[in-house]
Amino acid sequence: MTDVPGWKKTGIITVEELKKFGLIPPEERLKKGPCVIVECPEEIPCNICVSACPVGAISKEKIYNIPKVDWEKCTGCGNCVLICPGLACFVVDLSHDDYALVTVPHEFLPPKVGEKVILLGRDGRKLGEGEVVRVIERNKTYAITVKVKPELAMEVRAVWKKMK
Amino acid sequence: MIAVPGVDRRIYQHPILDFKWRGRKIKFYFEGKEVIGYEGESIAAALYANGIEIWSLSKKYNRPRGPFCMIGKCSSCFCTVDGRPNVRICIEPVKEGIHVQRQKGLPDIPTTWKTAEEEEILETDILIIGGGPAGLSAALKASEYDVNIILVDEHFKLGGQLKKQTHKFFGSKELFGGLRGFQIAEKLTEEIKKRKNIRVLTQTTAYGLFRGNWVGLASYNKLYRVKAKCIIVATGAHENYLAFPGNDLIGVMGAGGAQTLMNEYGILPGKNVVVVGSGNVGLIVSYQLLQAGANVKCIVEILPHIGGWFVHAAKVRRYGIPIYVKHTVKEAIGKERVEKVIITQVDEKFQPIPGTEKEIECDLLLLAVGLTPDIRFLAQAGCKMKWNSALGGFVALRTRYLETTVPGVFVAGDASKIEEATTAMIEGQIAALSAVIKIKGPIEKAVKEREELLKFLEEYRKSPVLRRTREGLKEVVIE
Numbered sequence: 001m002t003d004v005p006g007w008k009k010t011g012i013i014t015v016e017e018l019k020k021f022g023l024i025p026p027e028e029r030l031k032k033g034p035c036v037i038v039e040c041p042e043e044i045p046c047n048i049c050v051s052a053c054p055v056g057a058i059s060k061e062k063i064y065n066i067p068k069v070d071w072e073k074c075t076g077c078g079n080c081v082l083i084c085p086g087l088a089c090f091v092v093d094l095s096h097d098d099y100a101l102v103t104v105p106h107e108f109l110p111p112k113v114g115e116k117v118i119l120l121g122r123d124g125r126k127l128g129e130g131e132v133v134r135v136i137e138r139n140k141t142y143a144i145t146v147k148v149k150p151e152l153a154m155e156v157r158a159v160w161k162k163m164k
Numbered sequence: 165m166i167a168v169p170g171v172d173r174r175i176y177q178h179p180i181l182d183f184k185w186r187g188r189k190i191k192f193y194f195e196g197k198e199v200i201g202y203e204g205e206s207i208a209a210a211l212y213a214n215g216i217e218i219w220s221l222s223k224k225y226n227r228p229r230g231p232f233c234m235i236g237k238c239s240s241c242f243c244t245v246d247g248r249p250n251v252r253i254c255i256e257p258v259k260e261g262i263h264v265q266r267q268k269g270l271p272d273i274p275t276t277w278k279t280a281e282e283e284e285i286l287e288t289d290i291l292i293i294g295g296g297p298a299g300l301s302a303a304l305k306a307s308e309y310d311v312n313i314i315l316v317d318e319h320f321k322l323g324g325q326l327k328k329q330t331h332k333f334f335g336s337k338e339l340f341g342g343l344r345g346f347q348i349a350e351k352l353t354e355e356i357k358k359r360k361n362i363r364v365l366t367q368t369t370a371y372g373l374f375r376g377n378w379v380g381l382a383s384y385n386k387l388y389r390v391k392a393k394c395i396i397v398a399t400g401a402h403e404n405y406l407a408f409p410g411n412d413l414i415g416v417m418g419a420g421g422a423q424t425l426m427n428e429y430g431i432l433p434g435k436n437v438v439v440v441g442s443g444n445v446g447l448i449v450s451y452q453l454l455q456a457g458a459n460v461k462c463i464v465e466i467l468p469h470i471g472g473w474f475v476h477a478a479k480v481r482r483y484g485i486p487i488y489v490k491h492t493v494k495e496a497i498g499k500e501r502v503e504k505v506i507i508t509q510v511d512e513k514f515q516p517i518p519g520t521e522k523e524i525e526c527d528l529l530l531l532a533v534g535l536t537p538d539i540r541f542l543a544q545a546g547c548k549m550k551w552n553s554a555l556g557g558f559v560a561l562r563t564r565y566l567e568t569t570v571p572g573v574f575v576a577g578d579a580s581k582i583e584e585a586t587t588a589m590i591e592g593q594i595a596a597l598s599a600v601i602k603i604k605g606p607i608e609k610a611v612k613e614r615e616e617l618l619k620f621l622e623e624y625r626k627s628p629v630l631r632r633t634r635e636g637l638k639e640v641v642i643e
Binding site for chain 1: 481625
């Protein structure tokens, strides 16, 4: 079982590991504006993201290959965030000076724009709070865009509504 | 104990589901006391919603029995309904004024129940047994080729286990990928209704194959003798059990059973949950429990790694659900029902390591430890079987065109090996085309369509995550 990667034992993948799969765009690209990060390191038989992308930025040679993203083509529209059945697509935008924008998929009751939500990491750890700046929906999957500290842009991967 | 005042397990707000199907209120009786259900609910669902969860007492030790599989595949919900014994109340709809009685050991022989009043003799081109993803797809595909089809299912609603799938399907856009399972069920069922050459018989059991391709069907008040040129068996699968002390307590349920309760009927199966098994079923059900408002305490997995797909694991980890690999359940404890479970770490040989036990309070313990193909009809029909653990147990030998060793009997979906709904839908179509070709000869369009589907399936199964299935199939596909 030595060949089983760590993320297959924990369900948590690191940014370093994602980089090795070629799934993390270069920082210069993220500084130009929103871009997708597909956290899909396993060769599963699915190509929904490929057909979801309106600009053809995501490709797969075989249905079970790991997705390949053309960072320059990607506009960060968030369509794949809404459609990916694995909820594995995220959009990160580092084009602002004092904050970053992260878009995460959400299939719980949605927060409203302006609402403060709890930010969660890949391991479920609470990473503070962030303000919701955009909410879009398709077939009951929401894409929630939150303002976060720039250093949390690669860590925040879910949000949770605060209890009243 | 019958009336549980103040208990209402129905879910009223859900991020994915609305409960508009909940029809008018229906009054019926359990052990002589009034219970309120909603039109569209099964008796079992309505009882559980009201906090009534002891449905029978076991024959040998009078142990309480409640929900387990919730899809008509196990015996834990047998009740006597209006004098009729051994009714699977999980697939029996609530009706005004019915009297439901707990069975304590063996039931009384029926005296008030009338036997079949009517009999119908039918001839058809294709008889399809099972109205889940494989059966529905088979019926639709076959109906394009001007043949007559009878589709039979034991449940009162078509759709099989698609009905309880609230997650979006993987695969490709052409195969409903991106749609949620229950939406696919609705789509397929709607389409079936439009096809004039498909006759649907719900709440009807195909009880056996007889000489000369005759199949016996039975509903409550009617028997059918069907002469079919071809038969497609798409009977699905049932959930596996696990042996440990306390495994029969109320509140120990199949993960799929819990999914039926919460997603098909909008009833919360429990508030604090421990899930055994981290395959896709265990992971997906855990996530859906969160969506339904439950608290998932942990997922335990006996293997040293997560069984299901990474993306499903990542989904539950983000919301803080721990997955304990190299762990299993040691015991479930509780007086009337499960109150806590003891989990333990295991060594390389899957043996518990003393001193690593942890006690976890919970009111629901879900078993997501695999499925077994429902081969009962196939076995009775005399199809040659082979054991294959990668495929879920005994499965029928079949050609690549899905014909079994009994000519004219085809198999598709989980009944043929444990896989998933997307491939079940493809297999249903392949089996249908094979049946059409058998009946009408090698129609060019059918042959071409079938080859394309086979090619797609082959490509799909090349995924490394499907290696075991792929290799298992090599052992059971014959010339």
